[in-house]
Amino acid sequence: xxxxxxxxxxYFALLAVLLVLGCLAYYLTIRYVLIHQxxxxxxxxxxxxxxxxxxxxxxPAPSRYRDQRLEWAPxxxxxxxRHFVDDDDDRSIQFSIQxxxxxxxxxxxxxxxxTEDLLWIIxxxxxxSIGVLLVxxxxxxxxxxxxxxxxxxxxxxxxxxxxxxxxRNGGTGTSNIDEFALLGRSVExxxxxxxxxxxxxxxxxxxxxxxMQTPLAVIKGKLDLMMQEPGSGPRQLEQxxxxxxxxxxxxxLNQSLLLLTRIENRQFIEKEPVALEPLLAEKQDWIREHRxxxxxxxxxxxxxxxxxxxxxxxxxxxxxAVRHNIPGGKVLVTLRPGLLSIRNxxxxxxxxxxxxxxxxxxxxxxxxxxxxxxxVKEIADISGMEVRYGYEAGTHxxxxxx
Amino acid sequence: MKLLIVEDEPGLLDSMTAYLSLEDYTCESAxxxxxxxxxxxxxxxxCILLDIMLPGGDGLALLRELKTNRKxxxxxxxSAKNKLEDKITGLQMGADDYLAKPFHLPxxxxxxxxxxxRKQFGGNNLLEYQEIQVDTQGRxxxxxxxxxxxxxxxxxxxxxxxxxxxxxxxxxxxxEHLWGDNMDMVDNYDFIYTHVKNLRKKLLDxxxxxYLQSVYGVGYKWTTP
Numbered sequence: 001x002x003x004x005x006x007x008x009x010x011y012f013a014l015l016a017v018l019l020v021l022g023c024l025a026y027y028l029t030i031r032y033v034l035i036h037q038x039x040x041x042x043x044x045x046x047x048x049x050x051x052x053x054x055x056x057x058x059x060p061a062p063s064r065y066r067d068q069r070l071e072w073a074p075x076x077x078x079x080x081x082r083h084f085v086d087d088d089d090d091r092s093i094q095f096s097i098q099x100x101x102x103x104x105x106x107x108x109x110x111x112x113x114x115t116e117d118l119l120w121i122i123x124x125x126x127x128x129s130i131g132v133l134l135v136x137x138x139x140x141x142x143x144x145x146x147x148x149x150x151x152x153x154x155x156x157x158x159x160x161x162x163x164x165x166x167x168r169n170g171g172t173g174t175s176n177i178d179e180f181a182l183l184g185r186s187v188e189x190x191x192x193x194x195x196x197x198x199x200x201x202x203x204x205x206x207x208x209x210x211x212m213q214t215p216l217a218v219i220k221g222k223l224d225l226m227m228q229e230p231g232s233g234p235r236q237l238e239q240x241x242x243x244x245x246x247x248x249x250x251x252x253l254n255q256s257l258l259l260l261t262r263i264e265n266r267q268f269i270e271k272e273p274v275a276l277e278p279l280l281a282e283k284q285d286w287i288r289e290h291r292x293x294x295x296x297x298x299x300x301x302x303x304x305x306x307x308x309x310x311x312x313x314x315x316x317x318x319x320x321a322v323r324h325n326i327p328g329g330k331v332l333v334t335l336r337p338g339l340l341s342i343r344n345x346x347x348x349x350x351x352x353x354x355x356x357x358x359x360x361x362x363x364x365x366x367x368x369x370x371x372x373x374x375x376v377k378e379i380a381d382i383s384g385m386e387v388r389y390g391y392e393a394g395t396h397x398x399x400x401x402x
Numbered sequence: 403m404k405l406l407i408v409e410d411e412p413g414l415l416d417s418m419t420a421y422l423s424l425e426d427y428t429c430e431s432a433x434x435x436x437x438x439x440x441x442x443x444x445x446x447x448x449c450i451l452l453d454i455m456l457p458g459g460d461g462l463a464l465l466r467e468l469k470t471n472r473k474x475x476x477x478x479x480x481s482a483k484n485k486l487e488d489k490i491t492g493l494q495m496g497a498d499d500y501l502a503k504p505f506h507l508p509x510x511x512x513x514x515x516x517x518x519x520r521k522q523f524g525g526n527n528l529l530e531y532q533e534i535q536v537d538t539q540g541r542x543x544x545x546x547x548x549x550x551x552x553x554x555x556x557x558x559x560x561x562x563x564x565x566x567x568x569x570x571x572x573x574x575x576x577x578e579h580l581w582g583d584n585m586d587m588v589d590n591y592d593f594i595y596t597h598v599k600n601l602r603k604k605l606l607d608x609x610x611x612x613y614l615q616s617v618y619g620v621g622y623k624w625t626t627p
Contacts, residue, residue: 210482213482213503213504214411214414214482214503215413216503216504217411217414217503217504217505218411218413218414218417218504219504220504220505220506220507221413221414221417221418221421221504221505221507222413222417223572224417224421224506224507224508224572224575225417225420225421225507227569227570227572227620228421228424228569228570234618234619235619237570237617237618237619237620238618238619238620240572240620241572241573241574241619241620241621244572244574244575245574247504248574248578251504285555286581286593289592289593289596290590290592290593291592
């Protein structure tokens with residue numbers, strides 16, 4: 001539920017309860033005041049009767065005039081100064097009076113009909129205005145909230161679309177409300193700083209990887225040269241070869257890291273139609289050289305991708321299928337328009353799809369650094385492709401749809 | 403043959419010079435843009451090995467200088483890996499080949515030999531070793547005049563070995579040459595052994611000498627026993 005809706009809901013529930021209570025109090029007060037007024041009138045009537053008796057020593061004839069009634073009856077021994085009675089629609093005053101030594105009970109009644117009418121009119125007018133007030137408040141509030149919160153939602157939207165490596169599109173909401181303006185500015189500053197830091201980190205990786213290449217080149221060269229020394233025995237030569245392998249591994253790791261940073265830096269976003277068929281076909285011999293059976297079932301298909309990334313994608317997928325294969329295993333490549341699937345025999349257990357595409361995630365000890373599939377994923381993401389993993393009875397399948 | 407190696411990293415320059423000197427090249431070196439420019443102006447070389455990242459100037463500017471002065475030297479551009487742009491611009495500007503760091507020295511040797519072959523003999527791209535003749539233009543191999551049919555990989559292997567005679571070539575360097583270092587991800591070099599075995603057998607069957615020696619634990623060496 002939106003903040004405004006939550007707020008409105010609570011606000012109007014509270015308002016409704018308060019207004020109902022207020023109406024009740026209002027009704028009771030008005031009623032009290034009106035009855036009090038009637039009582040006062042009745043008191044005046046009593047005074048008039050008493051004055052009349054004092055003057056004439058007799059009671060006026062019982063009467064019924066408009067909404068007022070006068071009745072009396074002898075009631076010996078009755079003593080009452082003043083007593084108010086509420087009937088259905090009437091309000092009466094009862095009192096005792098002595099005329100010529102005899103006790104009489106006098107009742108003066110006034111109809112409350114008019115009073116009730118007045119009360120109802122007042123109530124309806126009040127309820128009506130409260131209703132109008134509520135609707136007005138509700139609409140006004142909604143409009144106001146929408147307008148006030150607009151920048152907030154804009155900021156939310158900005159945050160939602162924010163990506164570390166992507167361009168910052170749109171902006172946060174601008175507002176003349178201090179809090180929202182501050183929020184917008186803070187969010188913008190924060191995201192800008194995040195991107196700056198991220199860029200700095202990327203550049204660091206880029207530079208670090210780059211600077212590593214020269215020493216690696218030196219080591220590689222020196223090892224190649226050392227092998228030419230006439231005095232080296234088989235033991236030394238073997239160690240040199242092992243060193244070379246490690247240097248090559250380091251150099252490949254370095255290149256993979258560089259590639260990842262460059263993909264993230266969006267250096268390969270220009271796409272063009274690339275034929276995947278020849279790229280895959282030229283891997284056939286290489287797969288066979290690793291004593292694996294390879295089947296390629298390909299229909300010519302174009303993928304919209306940066307050519308360098310296409311090569312890297314194919315290399316990594318094929319390399320992955322070979323590296324994680326079993327002796328005498330199989331690799332099956334299927335290429336259809338919009339789909340590339342590479343199937344390979346391997347360990348008889350599925351890989352964890354959650355960790356599969358993460359960097360440096362080696363689920364089994366192998367020669368790779370665990371970056372190949374991370375690269376595949378990055379390439380797929382930046383090229384608008386989707387890569388899926390599936391496992392069935394010892395066969396691992398990677399499917400790329402484009 | 404005279405080479406100019408333009409490289410600012412002393413360690414690498416040393417190795418390159420030492421390795422190529424073994425091949426009977428006369429190597430000169432330059433470590434800065436200015437030094438390289440001076441040498442290019444003063445002397446003629448058969449091939450120039452040009453590192454693109456140079457202190458005091460861009461290696462590509464040096465290449466431009468060479469090409470505008472209509473120098474006919476072969477140029478091999480060397481640059482850091484993954485600098486795709488360097489490769490493309492370099493080749494567009496008239497460089498003969500491109501090599502990414504870090505590289506194997508035998509690879510460098512093979513590239514330099516190929517450039518010189520193309521430049522030097524003007525179309526007559528013959529690579530000879532005793533009774534073995536390789537026509538690198540027609541991609542044919544003959545032993546004492548008899549054609550030998552080789553697979554693509556065997557042919558590549560032979561040219562590579564012939565360009566690095568009397569050198570110990572590691573399996574890593576061979577693998578990288580045959581498949582590019584992208585595919586050198588499985589540290590299993592059995593396939594090289596298969597290619598080498600087949601190549602040697604074909605050459606021996608055709609009557610060539612046994613020049614392809616295996617060096618225990620490392621790789622192979624092309625030499626006259």
